[in-house]
Amino acid sequence: MLLKNFGDHIRSLRESRGLSQEKFALKAGIDRTYYASVDNGKRNISRINLGKISCGFGLSLSELLDGVTNG
Amino acid sequence: MLLKNFGDHIRSLRESRGLSQEKFALKAGIDRTYYASVDNGKRNISRINLGKISCGFGLSLSELLDGVTNG
Numbered sequence: 836m837l838l839k840n841f842g843d844h845i846r847s848l849r850e851s852r853g854l855s856q857e858k859f860a861l862k863a864g865i866d867r868t869y870y871a872s873v874d875n876g877k878r879n880i881s882r883i884n885l886g887k888i889s890c891g892f893g894l895s896l897s898e899l900l901d902g903v904t905n906g
Numbered sequence: 907m908l909l910k911n912f913g914d915h916i917r918s919l920r921e922s923r924g925l926s927q928e929k930f931a932l933k934a935g936i937d938r939t940y941y942a943s944v945d946n947g948k949r950n951i952s953r954i955n956l957g958k959i960s961c962g963f964g965l966s967l968s969e970l971l972d973g974v975t976n977g
Binding site: 841879880881882883885886889890894895896897898899900901902903904905906 | 912950951952953954956957960961965966967968969970971972973974975976977
């Protein structure tokens with residue numbers, strides 16, 4: 836798998852599930868504008884919100900970050 | 907592997923390498939007091955510093971978070 840940045844990665848996951856930013860944010864229990872800024876690659880997300888996003892996708896943290904660059 | 911919180915997890919990784927908090931923080935390019943607060947489970951670490959820590963251990967983000975609870 837090619838390494839991607841985190842925003843691109845979660846956008847791909849979200850789109851593959853046919854969810855809008857708003858629907859996914861609601862599912863994950865995250866503020867919609869906060870989620871949008873992460874999805875758009877504009878925010879340095881926190882560990883706690885990473886956990887919420889991984890729960891929203893039904894993935895472990897490790898699964899969520901599989902293939903994401905550590906840079 | 908039992909799920910652990912992130913602080914316990916990186917402390918185990920660090921201790922298994924025989925590194926003090928200070929030595930590891932220097933290696934990872936993170937402020938020592940910031941690193942100590944994460945290692946002690948007192949801080950909600952950011953994505954960018956997660957990347958620095960994974961680099962410091964020579965692991966991918968996914969490898970770093972393997973077995974860490976997403977709660």
